[in-house]
Amino acid sequence: MIRRIMFAAVLIAIWLGLCLVAADVPFGAKFSPGKQLTMSGRDFFMRTGKGEYDGQGLIVTSLGADNTSLQTASLGRARAEQQPILRYQIRNFPRTLELALMFRTKDAPDDAKTISLPVPVDGEVAVNLATLPQWQGEIHEIGFAEYATSQLVPPDQVKFTPFRIEAVRLEAPSWRQLIPRLRNDWTGYKPWSQRSINTLGAQIETVPSSSLTATIGAGCLLSLLAGWAILGWPRRRMMQAAIATSMVAWVLLDASWLVDLAGKHDTIEAIYADKAWSAREALQPDEETFVAAQAMTKVAAAQGAKHVLVVSDSAFSLLRMIYLLLPIDAVPLEQAYTAVPASIMRADTLIAVVDCDCKYDADSRMLTKGNNVYAVTPVVEQGPLRVYRPRQAAP
């Protein structure tokens, strides 16, 4: 009997210890954080978008004109290093939106820094900001920004529903972060991202996330070892326990994955369901690139261009533009210029500029991108697209 009680106690210790490790609760942390900075949703002010207050906090009722929203609150004195645990409680947050933390430090009041945050499920979320290089100094303003989930949701398809910011806390590490942290890491909504094809789990790399797989794997292994050591399980009993534990753990993990998959899919249903393919095709997460590609196709046809050289600051926009321009012969300008400089001077060639800080100097008629300068003639500027024709530079 004593051995069984001891076994039960060891099991509790194993699983609690693993959960504390998973939740980044440091060894020796207190149960309660002690000093903490607590804000109600009513302490936040709308910067973009619209909102109203009720008894429980700030209700964001609509996004701004650019489909984004920002709410901020001023802080007294909060040292980032001493209060790295951010806990936030936001209700009814739409799954089509991405959430980011915005903050300013006393050292650089004009520099608004942002960090992507896990999308809040109903209830409280806790994240550890200690590992982020930006999270240092004296924080004097904090806020939340919301926008369409990047590379997933077309900004016009957000289908916004009001959500309420109820409470926000900054505090020292403690056991109190355990449940909100693990609940969101293990069962929270994780949208599809370009990372999903390579790995699942947290789809944002900014804040650390705890591993359910490692916790369950290590927990099962240590529990079986405890059973063998304390209860003296014979080989047959050990095997039975190992098989049963493995199966139960597998099914639990699979149930968690199915919930995750269904959550991911719900967002896709919300955006694309009940629409014809012609409508779905136009609902690209990068709407601006799609619009630019359509415009460029028309320009290329009107100008009789056979080749389009694309330039962009963003690899994503560059490659998307090339794909969306097909079957036009589209090639990255810089790659062509580096490989064979003369190739960009071929007849019937246009240069398409999207999502780029490239400078065009009207006096010299030169387009500058990084260290490269191209002699060009402007053709047309249309929304997010600028089109040039390469020309021979004066000797």
Added chain:
Amino acid sequence: MTGAYVLAWVLPLVVGVAIYAAFFESTARARRSTAVGYGALFGFLLAAAVTSIVSRSDTAHAWRTAAPWLVAAAVIAIARWWWRRRGSVTGHSISAEGAEGTQGKGVRTRWQWWLMGALLATLVARALIIVREIWLRPLYPWDAWSAWAIEPKTWMLLGHYVPFGSIHDWAAAPATLDMRTFSAWFYPDALPWLDVWFASAAGGWIEPLVNMPWVGAWIGLLFGHYGQWRTLGLSRWRALLAVYVLASLPLLTVHAAVAGYADLWVAALFGFALLAWMRWLQGRDRRQLALALVCATALHFIKLEGWVWAAALLLSMGFGALSPRWRLRGLAATVVAIAILFAGGTHALFATIGWVDANGEVLLERAGPFALLTTFSWHGDALMGAVNAFFALPNWHLFWWILPFVVIWRWRELVAREWLRLPALLLLACFGALMFLFLATAAADWAQSFTAINRLVLQLTPAVCSLAALLLRDAMLPATANDTDRQPAARSDPA
């Protein structure tokens, strides 16, 4: 969805299943399941191959020009299958292959079957989600639109084939030649031609209809593995449980749902090749050896890594065919060959095949990822990335946690049975090669960023799952001291 598109699905499936039944199968247990699995992949790849040959001048109607060839292949295959079947029925009765396995004849209780039903129901739910994901969404993952779909979309929208080459080839092409370029121009083009087959049947570049074969590959993979596992000696219950394990692996589901990458196809073909080789090793069925060779050689038409996996498979098959004395010599020769490659042989090999320029620099645009093999340096940090990839990320559930214990538990079985031992050595070599890639080359970044490491592991995972399932095919709990009735099941495996 049009009748043409439905036919574009039915025709490859019919011809693939017919070819499998006519040339590779006998009367093995669960042969229908195996035929559906292997047949689906064969049919898709045959449709791609025929399209690439006969439809270059008119890709917009590719399926119409290619379909008669597939119909002819189906007729020939069905005739051969019928002739074989008739001969075997009128000749002598044939025993069901695979019956020699112990089959783990444990009696299952009703609740165990209910549990199995529930687990399999989750697979159906997964399949429905996968179909809806593909159906609803434009092409999503990065490499799908930046690499794999560039060629087929170009060919389809132009209405004819145009060549793709390096940026230098593109720049040097005469004005009369419509040469194209993109960063992945050297990728194999089986899947791009499969895209053309389905796009032409769909009546245009309709991405959901082009991507739908990925769900076919996922289902085919599961059917093919189930059938071969049954033939290799797994009981129905254990085979279904193994199917659940394989199908529930999250990253495998993702590669079907977020369609467009080639890794799922490589995983299916590599798994199929390994299983056919196992059957050859177990029962010396020459048709299965031929099947293994077909699957292995098809790998390099799918993805560049296919060359590596095909070489590993073919070398392993050759190694397995040697006598013990020659095996030792073969092993020594392999070690020497690897040493030569490390000592500059790779560079010399690249120079021989024209992957090195006049200055002795490796041409990245030709060597592609193989260029990694010319410079070696230790990247210990990648080890943590690899450990995380296997044991912490939610891509595999507890698969890699459990596998070592299965191997330890069934070690004697693994060592005693050549048909398990040789495939295990092959997989060990493949994982050794992966670890070498991540720890000793610049590919270390792929491990630390959790990108290619998981996809490369995915390509081997169904084969590893096969090994684990077959190790457990007749596993029994150890007998208790006073339980003399419970002896390990009789092992009548002829191998």
